[in-house]
Amino acid sequence: MAPVVDTSRGDEMMAPSTAMGTVDALTADELARLSLLADTLFPELGGDGLSATMAGAVDYITSLLADDPTMTLLYRRGLAAAWHGLPAWPAAVGAAAAAARLSELFEEARAADLPLGLSGSPTASALSEAGDLAFVLVLWQHVREGLYSDPRHGGNRDASVWQWLGYSGPQMRGYTDSEVLENRLISRPLKTANDWHSDAARQ
Amino acid sequence: MAASVLANAGAKVVALEAGPVWDPTSLLPDELEGYAFGNVLGPKWNRDQVRWLDPATGRLGAGLGLNMMNGVGGSTLHYAAHAWRFHEDDFRARSNTETRYGRGKIPPGSTIADWPIAYSDLEPYYSKVENAIGVAGAAGVIATEPRERAGAGPGNPFEAPRSDNYPMPALRPHRFGLLMAEAARTLGYHPFVGPTAINSVPYNGRPPTNYCGFCLGHACRIDAKGSPLVTMLPPAIWSGNLEIVSDAEVLNLQLDASERRVSKATYYHEGELKTCRAKFFVLAAYVFETVRLLLLSASATFPRGLLNRSGQVGRHFMAHRFDGLGCVFEEHLNRFAGPQGQRMVIDDLNGDNFDHSGLKFIRGGQVFAPNEFHPIQDLSLIPPGIPQWGPGYKQHIKRYWDKTAILLTNVETLPYHANYLELDLSQRDGWQRPLLRARAGSFANERRLVSFLLEKMQELALEAGARHAWPLRTMVIPSQHDAGGTRMGHDRSTSVVDGEGKGHDLDNLYIAGPSVFPTSSGLNPSLTAQALAWRTADTMLARL
Numbered sequence: 001m002a003p004v005v006d007t008s009r010g011d012e013m014m015a016p017s018t019a020m021g022t023v024d025a026l027t028a029d030e031l032a033r034l035s036l037l038a039d040t041l042f043p044e045l046g047g048d049g050l051s052a053t054m055a056g057a058v059d060y061i062t063s064l065l066a067d068d069p070t071m072t073l074l075y076r077r078g079l080a081a082a083w084h085g086l087p088a089w090p091a092a093v094g095a096a097a098a099a100a101r102l103s104e105l106f107e108e109a110r111a112a113d114l115p116l117g118l119s120g121s122p123t124a125s126a127l128s129e130a131g132d133l134a135f136v137l138v139l140w141q142h143v144r145e146g147l148y149s150d151p152r153h154g155g156n157r158d159a160s161v162w163q164w165l166g167y168s169g170p171q172m173r174g175y176t177d178s179e180v181l182e183n184r185l186i187s188r189p190l191k192t193a194n195d196w197h198s199d200a201a202r203q
Numbered sequence: 204m205a206a207s208v209l210a211n212a213g214a215k216v217v218a219l220e221a222g223p224v225w226d227p228t229s230l231l232p233d234e235l236e237g238y239a240f241g242n243v244l245g246p247k248w249n250r251d252q253v254r255w256l257d258p259a260t261g262r263l264g265a266g267l268g269l270n271m272m273n274g275v276g277g278s279t280l281h282y283a284a285h286a287w288r289f290h291e292d293d294f295r296a297r298s299n300t301e302t303r304y305g306r307g308k309i310p311p312g313s314t315i316a317d318w319p320i321a322y323s324d325l326e327p328y329y330s331k332v333e334n335a336i337g338v339a340g341a342a343g344v345i346a347t348e349p350r351e352r353a354g355a356g357p358g359n360p361f362e363a364p365r366s367d368n369y370p371m372p373a374l375r376p377h378r379f380g381l382l383m384a385e386a387a388r389t390l391g392y393h394p395f396v397g398p399t400a401i402n403s404v405p406y407n408g409r410p411p412t413n414y415c416g417f418c419l420g421h422a423c424r425i426d427a428k429g430s431p432l433v434t435m436l437p438p439a440i441w442s443g444n445l446e447i448v449s450d451a452e453v454l455n456l457q458l459d460a461s462e463r464r465v466s467k468a469t470y471y472h473e474g475e476l477k478t479c480r481a482k483f484f485v486l487a488a489y490v491f492e493t494v495r496l497l498l499l500s501a502s503a504t505f506p507r508g509l510l511n512r513s514g515q516v517g518r519h520f521m522a523h524r525f526d527g528l529g530c531v532f533e534e535h536l537n538r539f540a541g542p543q544g545q546r547m548v549i550d551d552l553n554g555d556n557f558d559h560s561g562l563k564f565i566r567g568g569q570v571f572a573p574n575e576f577h578p579i580q581d582l583s584l585i586p587p588g589i590p591q592w593g594p595g596y597k598q599h600i601k602r603y604w605d606k607t608a609i610l611l612t613n614v615e616t617l618p619y620h621a622n623y624l625e626l627d628l629s630q631r632d633g634w635q636r637p638l639l640r641a642r643a644g645s646f647a648n649e650r651r652l653v654s655f656l657l658e659k660m661q662e663l664a665l666e667a668g669a670r671h672a673w674p675l676r677t678m679v680i681p682s683q684h685d686a687g688g689t690r691m692g693h694d695r696s697t698s699v700v701d702g703e704g705k706g707h708d709l710d711n712l713y714i715a716g717p718s719v720f721p722t723s724s725g726l727n728p729s730l731t732a733q734a735l736a737w738r739t740a741d742t743m744l745a746r747l
Contacts, residue, residue, distance in 0.1 A: 041592045099593060106591070140592060141583075148578035150233045165604045167539070167578060170232035172424070174413030175540040181378055185535045185605050193231040196424070 023069035026062065026076065032090040033079045034058060038143050040098040050164055057146030060155030064142065078135025105136035150193040159190055172196045204332070204733045205485045205715045207435035208740035210445035214747055217479055219451040219470050221488070222273030225280055227422035234577040237281075237420030251632050253491050258621055258644040275449055276432030277489070278729075283419040283543040283575075284400040284428050285727035286338040288329045288734075290554045291363040293724040294318040299555060300565050308565055310648040313617045314519050316721045319693045319702035322363045328734035328741075330366055336429035337406040338730070340369040340398030360393050361550045371403045374412070379536045379608045380547030383572035386667035392549040397571065399544035400429030400730075409433065416575050418542030431733075448472060454634060455500040456484065456712070462504035464711045471634075483743055487715040487736065490520070494624045494688040494718060495639045510706040513696045516689060517625055519618035520643060521723040523684035524568075526653045527611035528660050529584045530669040535605050538576035545574040552659060553725040554615065564651040568614040568725040570660055581607050586671035609675065610664055612656045613684070615725035616649055624688050684728050686720040704739035713739050 026034065038052035038061075052058060065072045082105055086093050112133045146155030148162075150169070156162060162169055168188040172195075179186050206218045230236060256263050272278045292299050297315045300308055309315060332338075343358030345365050357373070373396040376384070384394035401418070402411045412418075412427040426433045439445040451472040459466035467478045486493050494517045498508035508516050550556060553567040582600050584607050590596045627640035657674055664672035692698025695707035700719055706712040715736040717728045724731070 042597060043594055045594055045597055102592070144579055144583055145235060148582055149235045150231075152231075152233070153235060162578070165578065165601075167604070170415070170417060171540075172232055172413070172415050172417075174415050175537070177375060180375075180414070180537050180540045181381070183378075183534045186537050186540055193233040193236075196232050 023072045026065065026072065026079075029090070030076065030079050031058070031062070033083060034061065034075070034139075036090045036093060036098055037079075037082060037102065037139060040095065040102055041140055041143050042147060043095075048164065050160060052143050052147065054157075055147050055161050056151075056155040056157030057143045059157070060146030060149070060153055061139075061142050063154040074135060074138065078132055078139065081132040082135065102136065109133050109137050152193055159192060163190065169193075170196060204431055204435060204736040205487060205713075205740040205743075206445055206447075207431060207439040208737050209743065210439035210442055211435075212740075212744050213442075214444060214744065216439075216445045217481065218275075218445065218447045219453050219468060219479060220273075220275050220447060220449045221452045221492070222275065222277075222449065224447075224449050225272075225274045225276070225422060227280065227426075228424050230422045230424070232415065232417035232421065232424075234579050237417070237577075251638050253624075253639045253641055254627060254630060255641045255643060258642055263640075275447055276430045276436070279400075279428075279430035280422050280432060281420050282428075282430075282729060283573075283727075284729075285544060285546070286333065286336075286340070286398045286400040286429075286730040287724075287726035288326075288363055288365070289322065289724045289726055289731050290361065290556070291322040292555050293722060293726075294320065294322050294325075296555075296566065296722045303555065304559060304565070308559070310565065310617060310646065312619050312621060312646065313648070314620050314697075315617050316519075316690070316692060316697065318721050319691055319698075324702075325731070325734050325738065326363070326366060328737045329730065331737055332730060332733045334370050336400050336431065336434045336733070337371060337402055337409070338369055338398050338400050338429065339371040339374055339403035341373045341395060342368045343395065358395050359548070359550050361553065361556045369398060371406055373397075374399060374401060374403050374542070374545045375414075376547060377536075377538070377541050377545045377574040378534075379532075379538055379574065380545060380572045382532070382667045383547050383610065383663065386663050387547075387549050389666055390662060392551045392663075394547050394549050397544070397546045397548040399542075401542060401544045402427045402429070407434070412542060414541040414545075416539045416541050416577070418544060419575055451477075453488070453496060454636070456486075456496065456509060457500070458502050458504070458509075458709075462502060463709060465509075465709060482747070483711045483713065485713045485715050485736075485739070485743075489716055490685040490688050490718040491624065491639050491641075493714060493716060495626070497689070498626050499636055505708075509712065510689070510699050510708060512708060513699075515697060515699050518620075518623045519687040519690050519721070520622045520624050520641060521616045521618050521686045521720070522641075522643060523723060523725075524614040524616060524645075524649060524653065525611055525683070526568075526614060526657060527609050527675050528657065528664055528672050529586060529675050530608045530610055530664045530667075531586055531603055531671040532606045532608065532667075532669055534668075536608055537605060538574055538581070538608060539578075539605075541574040543573045543575040546571040548572075552612075552656060562651075562655065564648045564655065566615040566617065566648075566652065566725065568612040568652065568656050570610070570612045570656065570663070572608065572610055576608065578604075581605070584609065584675075586673050589671075610660050610672075612653075612660065613725055613727065614649060614653055614656065615723055617646070618687055618690075618722065619644075619646060684717070684723065686717040686723045686728060688718040689714050690721045691719045692721060703742040704735060705742070713743060715739055 035053045035058050038058050042052040044051040151159050166185050169191040171188050206216050210216045272280050295317050297317050341358035343360045343362045387394040404411050409426045451470045453468050453470045456465050457467050465484045467480045469478050497516050500509045548571040553569050585591050589599050622643045624641050626637040628637050630638040689699040691700045700706050700714050704713045717732045
């Protein structure tokens with residue numbers, strides 16, 4: 001059977017092959033490693049309570065992996081490769097060591113000059129050909145999605161990152177001329193994608 | 204478009220559409236749902252992806268950066284709705300280049316060719332489409348006015364002469380666009396808000412845009428975007444002359460005994476193989492599937508595929524590049540508050556609108572400051588020299604969220620002998636039919652042109668007050684504006700269809716869509732594709 005592409009992620013991901021069978025979800029240890037790397041990419045600063053994990057980005061990633069054995073395997077291999085040279089137990093890894101390892105991984109990915117898709121993450125071919133090298137780019141892309149996307153996807157917990165930025169979310173009743181031309185960030189009551197139906201009903 | 208024109212004129216039409224009928228109101232205003240993340244493209248398109256082979260490296264990539272949408276209405280459901288008429292010169296790019304600069308100016312390996320029709324042949328149809336779907340813009344050159352007044356209006360002084368004004372005034376400018384416009388004027392350019400098929404005022408029973416900012420890659424939930432789905436198709440359906448069969452995948456076209464006419468289309472629908480017989484056929488499956496279907500419909504007379512005696516099917520493939528700059532300012536831009544269609548444009552560096560003497564390239568590109576930028580993309584755009592992740596990244600985005608923008612160029616790419624579409628025998632669909640592969644590389648002409656444009660854009664960005672302005676890494680074949688593959692021409696040894704879109708060598712097969720373009724222009728293709736389709740339909744009506 002020809003590969004079926006996951007329509008929810010477009011050209012950059014391949015859905016599971018029927019021959020692959022079941023793939024175990026990430027273990028607690030793998031999740032701890034994932035969380036550490038994600039929080040190194042997007043740390044809590046000055047007590048803002050918004051590391052990647054706190055903001056729900058890791059939850060977003062685990063929900064992505066739940067129905068995607070191919071991506072789960074990518075993460076499994078990628079986490080294992082990323083951990084090369086680090087203490088086995090994530091809690092024993094210091095922030096500096098994690099940052100240094102991520103820098104190495106990003107440099108290796110940059111040197112590989114992987115083809116990137118419209119969203120900036122590696123294309124499916126890059127994933128299949130360069131798997132481990134592409135992992136750090138995929139991870140960072142997913143962390144960003146988990147931080148900044150609509151909360152309906154499992155990240156951006158309670159729209160906390162949007163609120164930290166000052167972004168009001170989708171405003172389906174639009175904006176006025178004066179709002180958009182003034183030199184200030186438009187501020188409105190917070191909305192999420194699921195609010196659009198009630199907004200539309202009021203128009 | 205062709206189906207609507209034919210049906211509205213009284214012809215009985217059946218439209219076979221591979222995708223579903225989408226309900227725009229079911230699609231949420233969610234950045235992750237938009238095209239940049241590959242969503243909502245339709246199951247068939249995601250399944251039967253075109254792969255790209257880079258001739259320079261021989262490497263086979265996965266899908267192109269495609270954003271075509273399978274569904275009734277096609278990509279007009281989620282496009283940015285830019286609605287441009289090509290320049291007069293675009294129809295004579297080869298001969299005008301040779302006349303002005305000499306034959307040696309044509310890049311080696313390029314198969315650039317003049318169109319078999321002139322802008323004046325298409326002008327009435329541009330007007331028809333603009334009025335039918337509703338286009339908002341400011342005219343730059345109206346034919347009834349003296350030429351010396353060109354540029355006096357708020358529109359594009361380089362546009363081809365129009366017989367009338369746009370149906371609606373241009374969309375309002377946006378903050379980033381105004382910054383760029385002021386800079387552009389200082390540098391001697393002529394900025395204007397680009398034309399777009401988005402209502403700026405109520406039009407034909409549809410509301411104006413509310414500038415919600417979920418437009419490009421998103422369906423319009425209030426029908427302010429001029430897709431044929433909400434403009435041309437409804438009256439055609441209500442007339443009783445148009446039957447749309449959705450989720451119907453056409454597998455091949457078959458000829459009658461004379462092998463001079465297509466007799467039927469075989470398609471798969473609701474679990475059955477079915478056939479559709481007709482007097483005329485219009486193949487409008489977008490560049491890739493149009494080419495693929497022709498190649499898959501071989502016959503005794505056309506062993507290499509329909510209309511392919513000359514080996515021209517799949518040839519002269521073009522895809523616009525979208526190079527650009529990331530820019531960071533010190534002021535808020537609110538770029539999430541409005542559609543990309545609000546783009547502020549300069550056309551001064553497009554086509555042959557500037558003197559190429561002494562330059563080592565031909566043609567040009569549209570430079571524009573678009574609107575519509577949401578958090579994931581905004582916060583992924585970090586200048587070099589700034590930490591790309593970690594504490595420094597977080598500090599940067601806290602300060603510069605909503606102060607980042609992109610300045611883009613829509614680069615005209617030439618057709619080349621080496622760039623073409625072909626069947627990929629190693630990749631097959633569920634019917635075991637080969638998928639399509641694009642052999643497409645970048646050439647010196649385009650690289651030099653891009654380098655030139657980026658330098659000009661850097662000047663523009665810094666003049667506008669950008670704190671940082673840096674070239675973006677772009678896909679060589681982003682594949683949002685594909686063209687060629689079944690180009691039109693007088694000479695059947697170098698073209699597939701004639702100037703009316705009728706296939707050479709077959710009496711009743713027409714092709715609609717940008718696959719018939721001989722050149723790609725530096726402007727968005729959809730209005731030209733729709734105008735050509737209308738013209739093709741009128742040609743067919745004359746034969747009914």
